[in-house]
Amino acid sequence: MAERTIALVGGGLIGSSWAVVFARAGHTVRVYEAVPEQRTALQDRVRRLLLDLEAEGLVENAAAAAERVVLTESLKDAVQGAGHVQENGPERLEVKQPLLSEIDAAAPAEATIASSTSALLPSALSDHLTGRRRFLVAHPVNPPHLIPLVELCPAPWTDAAAVERVRALMAEVGQSPILVRREIDGFILNRLQGALLHEAFRLVEQGYARVEDVDAAVADGLGLRWSFMGPFETIDLNAPQGLADYGRRYGGMYAGMFGVEPWSGELLAKAEEQRRAMLPREALVERQSWRDRRLLRLVQHKKAMDKSDKEK
């Protein structure tokens, strides 16, 4: 993909981290930040983050990348000539709506526009925009220069082509874009986090576990596999015949815990079909060896980190 100019509107913590993401991939980044103190802080932060990455071999030339990040005097100046505009303003509808109107009016007709919001729905953010068909949510995880996931959530009226262009851009700069197919509160990531947090708080509230025991259950247990494969791949590799087999074996146990219905045969078949499109059944055994190799190396990595923590 050709080098493209990316405009960032809002240069706080998330904006700085986005600047690093796009600049390290070779793009020119034009940032508009209204608050004077934030403007000064931004360039220092971008430079420091890039140097940290360079020190670990994750960026080749931090100074050159930092040069590609340009602060502008106005929003208009930032977005002109941009191929993509990423909005990182305060998380309030009444602030974001007029900000997006301003962006929509000033950005080139062919530019895509995305909001970094974690909680506001794309339909509420863009209903009023003339160019609402080129708008979507692109929700990063903080900080995006370290955590690659980006949730793309279109409004009902967003052009499929705009979604595809933002998806391709995010993949090209090394992020991991996923698609939220219909808008929903919390998108995907915060719903998964919320479901786990609610159970975690319940266990503490009712005295089954203390906070540190719940944390260890994840950090020394569940979280190891989850750091390189998701919950579906995890269960897919934990029953001889894969995901649906796991669901049939253990669905009753999980349903019993929460007093809900077990996963239906239809649902298990749907999930199994999607999983098999990623990994054919005959590759399950080889993938289990891959998982064990990754686990072994992750354990080694964690031991080295713990050792280095202790030496500090």
Added chain:
Amino acid sequence: MAERTIALVGGGLIGSSWAVVFARAGHTVRVYEAVPEQRTALQDRVRRLLLDLEAEGLVENAAAAAERVVLTESLKDAVQGAGHVQENGPERLEVKQPLLSEIDAAAPAEATIASSTSALLPSALSDHLTGRRRFLVAHPVNPPHLIPLVELCPAPWTDAAAVERVRALMAEVGQSPILVRREIDGFILNRLQGALLHEAFRLVEQGYARVEDVDAAVADGLGLRWSFMGPFETIDLNAPQGLADYGRRYGGMYAGMFGVEPWSGELLAKAEEQRRAMLPREALVERQSWRDRRLLRLVQHKKAMDKSDKEK
């Protein structure tokens, strides 16, 4: 702690992995496995797992460790002289109950007895035992030689001293023991996994996301921090004043997603107090830097792993 003899009753997949855990820590491991084919497989598997660990620098002398694992001809022979007996039989109450009776009758009076069960409750497993006060569940995550978490769940009648001795043993061999303070279906780990899986299946069922998008949300998003710190520490570091501050800021958002009540002030204060006992508030900022350093190194580790996967 002095070297101790550990008896394993059941030498299948979990039993082999337990043998590696105890043998690499210097203990003699006496294994009784009733099925002849399993007996042959066990010693090969133990040797192979230890060699894999040695190759990564995680065990010093694989051959010496393998020598410490001894197959016995009878259950009685395995448990005599043992300081701890770990039962790894089939996951059926009607199989485990008589097996545990046999262990209880044959094991030295001072030995602790634990079951590896993932789903049966300690009260149901041990109500009938003469020595039920020395019995508890010690539920590993598969495979325990790579995943350190062990859930200790006592029955209402288990001696606190027995729990403490098993906790100390697990910590001494390098596992990460947590305490389930009252018995509950699924203990802690599977309840957390179940809560996340239920939401994951719901999102797929209702068409909000595909299986691979949910998996990426965890493997490229949530799972990174969760592989070295738990969900409570994660939120503790995601608001200026810590956990309760996070709960007050975002509790309404999470509650709204699921149509439940937000976490109460009392619950947030309880969790905050437990968290502050682990990390004082004035250390939050330094811990955030630690998190970012760990994230950076984890990202570097994952990139190296992905590269090595591609080269295969």
